[in-house]
Amino acid sequence: xxxxxxxxxxxxxxxxxxxxxxxxxxxxxxxxxxxxxxxxxxxxxxxxxxxxxxxxxxxxxxxxxxxxxxxxxxxxxxxxxxxxxxxxxxxxxxxxxxxxxxxxxxxxxxxxxxxxxxxxxxxxxxxxxxxxxxxxxxxxxxxxxxxxxxxxxxxxxxxxxxxxxxxxxxxxxx
Ligand SMILES: Cc1cc2nc3c(=O)[nH]c(=O)nc-3n(C[C@H](O)[C@H](O)[C@H](O)COP(=O)(O)O)c2cc1C
Numbered sequence: 156x157x158x159x160x161x162x163x164x165x166x167x168x169x170x171x172x173x174x175x176x177x178x179x180x181x182x183x184x185x186x187x188x189x190x191x192x193x194x195x196x197x198x199x200x201x202x203x204x205x206x207x208x209x210x211x212x213x214x215x216x217x218x219x220x221x222x223x224x225x226x227x228x229x230x231x232x233x234x235x236x237x238x239x240x241x242x243x244x245x246x247x248x249x250x251x252x253x254x255x256x257x258x259x260x261x262x263x264x265x266x267x268x269x270x271x272x273x274x275x276x277x278x279x280x281x282x283x284x285x286x287x288x289x290x291x292x293x294x295x296x297x298x299x300x301x302x303x304x305x306x307x308x309x310x311x312x313x314x315x316x317x318x319x320x321x322x323x324x325x326x327x328x329x
Pocket of ligand 1: 188
């Protein structure tokens with residue numbers, strides 16, 4: 156089995172009902188991703204989505220083709236796609252947030268003109284993913300939703316990942 160990590164960003168179509176879109180995305184994605192062993196994180200801020208997906212290559216690539224046609228998204232930009240030897244996440248989570256200081260700083264320090272995930276370079280994209288995981292880990296300490304079935308199943312994988320207990324950290328937070 157070939158595992159990949161795929162990250163993309165997109166601006167959202169304006170004049171749509173944001174909260175109902177987010178709820179709908181959360182529902183479809185959680186269901187599909189769980190059934191198909193896709194893991195990742197989705198962030199939304201300032202009219203932009205950023206998603207990092209990990210899973211079996213064909214499944215992730217096929218889902219990305221569907222995503223590209225999603226009428227809630229404007230311009231979908233593929234930022235990075237690479238083979239990985241193991242998973243770094245063990246569930247899919249979604250977060251809707253207003254600007255976080257650390258993220259703000261990340262975009263400033265890397266000379267982006269504000270929060271513009273569609274412009275992230277391949278290298279910065281990886282660093283950004285690590286930053287998001289770090290931020291989420293901090294929040295998760297206060298907001299544990301317990302282990303989901305899939306998380307239990309993948310504990311052994313996440314143990315091997317070994318980066319700051321990230322394998323235990325994912326909950327679904329909206
Ligand atoms: C920002 C964004 C992120 C999404 N992420 C996922 C995802 O991770 N997994 C997924 O199955 N669908 C995701 N979707 C939904 C898909 O684009 C698509 O609507 C859905 O997969 C269609 O499912 P269906 O073909 O089963 O009806 C996302 C949609 C948006 C707008």
